[in-house]
Amino acid sequence: MIYSVSAVGALFAFWLLLSGHYTPFLVAAGLGCAVAVVALARRMNVVDREGHPIHLGPRALFAYWPWLAREILKSGWDVTRIILDPRLPVSPTLVRLRPGQKTDVGLATHANSITLTPGTISIEVGKGEFLVHALTRAGAQGVESGEMDRRVSRFEAER
Amino acid sequence: MSGALDAASWLLISAGGFFCVVGALGLLRMPDFYTRMHAASVTDTLGAGFMLAGLALQAGFTLVTAKLVLVGLLIFFASPTATHALAKAAMTRGLAPRLAGPRAEEEGPWKR
Numbered sequence: 001m002i003y004s005v006s007a008v009g010a011l012f013a014f015w016l017l018l019s020g021h022y023t024p025f026l027v028a029a030g031l032g033c034a035v036a037v038v039a040l041a042r043r044m045n046v047v048d049r050e051g052h053p054i055h056l057g058p059r060a061l062f063a064y065w066p067w068l069a070r071e072i073l074k075s076g077w078d079v080t081r082i083i084l085d086p087r088l089p090v091s092p093t094l095v096r097l098r099p100g101q102k103t104d105v106g107l108a109t110h111a112n113s114i115t116l117t118p119g120t121i122s123i124e125v126g127k128g129e130f131l132v133h134a135l136t137r138a139g140a141q142g143v144e145s146g147e148m149d150r151r152v153s154r155f156e157a158e159r
Numbered sequence: 160m161s162g163a164l165d166a167a168s169w170l171l172i173s174a175g176g177f178f179c180v181v182g183a184l185g186l187l188r189m190p191d192f193y194t195r196m197h198a199a200s201v202t203d204t205l206g207a208g209f210m211l212a213g214l215a216l217q218a219g220f221t222l223v224t225a226k227l228v229l230v231g232l233l234i235f236f237a238s239p240t241a242t243h244a245l246a247k248a249a250m251t252r253g254l255a256p257r258l259a260g261p262r263a264e265e266e267g268p269w270k271r
Contacts, residue, residue, distance in 0.1 A: 083185035083201070112239040112240065118205070123243070135194055
């Protein structure tokens with residue numbers, strides 16, 4: 001139930017943000033739409049911890065995302081230097097790694113984070129194994145070091 | 160105050176433009192499909208990120224900034240998913256990545 005209430009709130013806030021017109025009719029229509037969408041989603045059984053993971057919110061915002069943003073900046077700058085280097089010093093490498101996450105949300109977060117940081121792309125994503133393409137051997141070693149794995153595991157862990 | 164804000168926003172937008180150009184250059188220079196995707200992700204993350212931040216400074220605390228944040232979140236979640244789908248489709252189709260040998264650094268420049 002708490003997931004449904006929070007989903008209605010989030011959808012209604014989304015409507016208000018995008019609309020910018022606050023006449024009684026439009027606000028009521030927004031609320032009606034939010035309730036209708038969540039009612040449909042409940043019938044489809046997708047309003048749950050996985051579909052609407054509110055329990056991850058604070059940790060995502062204050063612990064994981066700032067760290068991920070720093071990683072994206074660092075590796076983005078590395079890839080920029082490689083692109084601008086006349087010798088183009090790339091050493092493309094494939095690595096397999098064993099992700100330590102237990103939930104699907106954790107695995108998806110890990111795989112997305114790998115792809116989001118420039119220089120590494122997750123090609124195959126399974127429960128016990130990721131196949132990652134790295135632009136340089138150093139980047140592949142960075143993935144293998146498992147720091148991102150530990151941080152995502154901490155982020156998905158139960159309180 | 161607004162002068163400093165303008166300067167910061169210009170700086171951010173210029174940085175975003177710079178990384179977009181770098182991503183395009185990388186797209187041309189990289190030797191194969193997979194390495195090109197790495198170049199494109201510079202445009203996705205740093206290029207779009209800096210530009211959105213710069214535009215948000217221009218808009219201030221308005222609904223426009225809220226929409227810019229939503230655009231950022233959309234890119235943040237959708238672009239790695241699309242990149243992964245692309246890479247996986249290429250791999251499934253049998254496109255083998257060009258990989259570095261044991262001593263790639265001494266192999267000299269990577270030519271297409």
